[in-house]
Amino acid sequence: MTTQSLRGDAVGIEQVTKIYGEGANAVAALKGVSLTIGDNEFFTLLGPSGCGKTTLLRILAGFEQVSAGKVFLFGEEIEQLPPNRRPINTVFQHYALFPHMTVEENIAFGLKRLGREPAEIRARVGEVMEIVRLGGFAHRRPGQLSGGQQQRVALARALAPQPKILLLDEPLSALDLKLRQQMRVELKQIQENTGITFIFVTHDQEEALAMSDRIAVMSQGEVQQLGTAQEIYERPNNRFVADFIGDANILAVTVLGDDDGSGYRRCRTAQGMEILCAGSGAPGSTPHVSIRPERIAIGAVGSMADGIACDVERVVYLGTNRQFLVCLADGLKLTVLVPNALRAGSELQPGDKAVIHVPPGTAQLLKD
Amino acid sequence: MARARIDLKRYPAFGTLTWACIVLLYAPMLVIMIYSFNELRSITNWGGFSLAWYWKAITNPQLHAATFNSIVVALSAATLGTVLALCAALAMSRGRRLRYQDTGFAIINLPLMVPEIVTAIGSLVFFLAVGIQLGLLTIIIAHTVFCIPFAYLPIAARLQGIEGYYEEAARDLYASRWETFRFVTLPLMLPGVIAGYMLAFIVSLDDFIITNMVAGPGATTLPMAIYGMVRTGFTPEINAISTMMLLVSALFVSASYLIGRAGDRKYNAQ
Numbered sequence: 009m010t011t012q013s014l015r016g017d018a019v020g021i022e023q024v025t026k027i028y029g030e031g032a033n034a035v036a037a038l039k040g041v042s043l044t045i046g047d048n049e050f051f052t053l054l055g056p057s058g059c060g061k062t063t064l065l066r067i068l069a070g071f072e073q074v075s076a077g078k079v080f081l082f083g084e085e086i087e088q089l090p091p092n093r094r095p096i097n098t099v100f101q102h103y104a105l106f107p108h109m110t111v112e113e114n115i116a117f118g119l120k121r122l123g124r125e126p127a128e129i130r131a132r133v134g135e136v137m138e139i140v141r142l143g144g145f146a147h148r149r150p151g152q153l154s155g156g157q158q159q160r161v162a163l164a165r166a167l168a169p170q171p172k173i174l175l176l177d178e179p180l181s182a183l184d185l186k187l188r189q190q191m192r193v194e195l196k197q198i199q200e201n202t203g204i205t206f207i208f209v210t211h212d213q214e215e216a217l218a219m220s221d222r223i224a225v226m227s228q229g230e231v232q233q234l235g236t237a238q239e240i241y242e243r244p245n246n247r248f249v250a251d252f253i254g255d256a257n258i259l260a261v262t263v264l265g266d267d268d269g270s271g272y273r274r275c276r277t278a279q280g281m282e283i284l285c286a287g288s289g290a291p292g293s294t295p296h297v298s299i300r301p302e303r304i305a306i307g308a309v310g311s312m313a314d315g316i317a318c319d320v321e322r323v324v325y326l327g328t329n330r331q332f333l334v335c336l337a338d339g340l341k342l343t344v345l346v347p348n349a350l351r352a353g354s355e356l357q358p359g360d361k362a363v364i365h366v367p368p369g370t371a372q373l374l375k376d
Numbered sequence: 377m378a379r380a381r382i383d384l385k386r387y388p389a390f391g392t393l394t395w396a397c398i399v400l401l402y403a404p405m406l407v408i409m410i411y412s413f414n415e416l417r418s419i420t421n422w423g424g425f426s427l428a429w430y431w432k433a434i435t436n437p438q439l440h441a442a443t444f445n446s447i448v449v450a451l452s453a454a455t456l457g458t459v460l461a462l463c464a465a466l467a468m469s470r471g472r473r474l475r476y477q478d479t480g481f482a483i484i485n486l487p488l489m490v491p492e493i494v495t496a497i498g499s500l501v502f503f504l505a506v507g508i509q510l511g512l513l514t515i516i517i518a519h520t521v522f523c524i525p526f527a528y529l530p531i532a533a534r535l536q537g538i539e540g541y542y543e544e545a546a547r548d549l550y551a552s553r554w555e556t557f558r559f560v561t562l563p564l565m566l567p568g569v570i571a572g573y574m575l576a577f578i579v580s581l582d583d584f585i586i587t588n589m590v591a592g593p594g595a596t597t598l599p600m601a602i603y604g605m606v607r608t609g610f611t612p613e614i615n616a617i618s619t620m621m622l623l624v625s626a627l628f629v630s631a632s633y634l635i636g637r638a639g640d641r642k643y644n645a646q
């Protein structure tokens with residue numbers, strides 16, 4: 009990636025490495041991360057706790073210096089700029105609302121520091137309080153608000169100065185499920201209406217899939233995969249991503265070669281079953297494949313023409329779906345997920361014989 | 377912790393011991409206060425209620441000068457001490473970790489541990505050696521030194537309770553370093569600063585040993601004036617002055633405590 013290619017993007021991160029501490033205590037929080045984020049994009053950093061998401065946000069906000077690499081904002085290197093000179097605002101994980109100021113004063117803080125006119129400040133504060141639906145709370149203090157309301161104040165405060173980039177560090181993690189789902193929709197709407205680039209951090213894959221234009225899946229200080237929700241879910245490119253996003257059957261296979269008719273790779277599982285897999289792999293290599301449980305069809309014996317016989321070992325009723333654990337004749341165990349609305353396999357009980365079908369290309373070859 | 381603790385109050389001697397302590401500590405003060413209202417010129421024989429000794433104390437011109445000196449010293453020393461303590465607390469808990477941080481902490485708090493008479497003699501020798509004229513200035517310098525730890529402790533405690541992310545939020549919202557301190561750090565730590573200031577003010581107002589040593593002729597403070605009066609004869613006038621000082625001390629210490637606690641409650645409520 010060259011500097012030139014980053015010019016048009018809102019954010020460019022080039023080979024960024026961050027090492028905390030020195031000598032024996034050194035911790036590498038980021039190991040050569042490169043990515044670009046487009047203007048007006050809802051971009052999500054997704055990964056388990058400790059993978060370096062907060063560190064990357066803090067580098068963008070200006071609270072941490074990179075150990076190596078470059079950070080660009082609209083093509084300008086911003087490494088030298090202190091946090092107060094960057095057109096970037098943050099919604100902090102713990103909100104960090106100023107406890108000695110009212111809601112109104114909190115929201116006006118950034119505008120005042122930018123030296124805006126009092127009339128303009130008043131208008132803008134009213135406007136963002138409308139956006140986050142906080143009317144009537146102007147004179148309360150943060151201590152007198154619920155978690156959800158504090159979250160809205162934090163959002164309003166960060167939106168008020170109309171930053172070019174908004175950083176959100178797990179902003180919904182402290183809310184209960186219903187509120188969290190509601191805020192997902194609202195956040196997405198606010199992002200679309202304001203046109204501000206959102207960089208959203210979460211460890212919740214469902215949240216990431218629901219809101220993002222693009223997602224960077226991170227693990228141990230590295231970006232594992234970068235793509236849209238659909239790309240990441242349907243075409244995970246390594247074992248970590250397949251395992252972390254959603255449920256997956258992960259099997260070891262041997263690549264036999266290309267399948268002439270379909271353009272897929274013919275592979276054989278350790279137990280001897282042959283499947284057609286998407287993705288690339290050299291003949292003779294032994295990678296893993298991922299098969300999403302909901303892509304496998306299941307039915308009673310005789311319900312499918314080319315079904316593979318299996319034993320039903322366990323059935324779990326999950327409300328929307330029904331989950332089956334099946335064991336093939338060759339000993340391979342697979343998880344299968346069927347919507348209850350389809351009624352397929354609804355009569356199957358543990359101990360029954362059944363058949364499954366893995367459509368060509370549903371298995372995705374992974375890099376390890 | 378859910379583990380049952382040993383309840384000290386269940387021990388047989390506990391009640392007796394508590395009362396012995398309370399009586400020993402407060403009975404003398406109570407006696408002083410009662411006899412300040414004595415009609416007679418005695419501090420042991422009660423002769424009826426009167427406010428005459430208070431009137432005498434209030435109108436005593438010698439005490440006026442001493443009180444004025446005490447207040448000048450206490451205001452100056454508490455102000456200087458608090459500013460220095462504030463800087464020290466900020467340096468210790470914000471910014472990068474200093475190289476001799478623990479040593480620094482010990483030095484700041486040294487006046488709490490060194491016997492006062494040693495500090496007094498040390499200060500006197502120092503002033504004489506350097507050649508500073510003994511007087512109000514030397515008292516103020518000596519008081520500032522021992523005011524620092526009294527101001528430092530509540531300020532540092534308060535600063536410790538303020539999460540670093542408030543300051544980061546301010547920086548994120550376009551505040552310069554100074555604006556961050558002015559609009560976020562200082563208001564949040566203000567209860568600690570006020571508590572520290574009041575504590576420093578009162579220990580300066582009450583000090584006798586160090587003051588007496590470094591005062592020089594002419595610069596008499598209130599505790600020194602009281603001591604002088606005691607030596608020439610004990611009348612209920614002294615009781616009256618002592619009672620008034622006690623009242624002022626109690627007011628300041630309680631206010632300092634209440635302000636500190638109110639600050640904690642207000643800002644740590646979330």
Ligand SMILES: Nc1ncnc2c1ncn2[C@@H]1O[C@H](COP(=O)(O)OP(=O)(O)O)[C@@H](O)[C@H]1O
Binds near residue numbers: 055
């Ligand atoms: N200030 C710091 N000093 C030392 N190590 C840190 C510091 N901040 C984060 N780390 C370490 O860096 C790694 C990444 O942390 P972080 O960016 O907070 O991860 P995440 O936000 O994804 O949970 C972790 O191993 C963490 O312990």
Ligand SMILES: [Mg+2]
Binds near residue numbers: 058061062
């Ligand atoms: Mg984090």
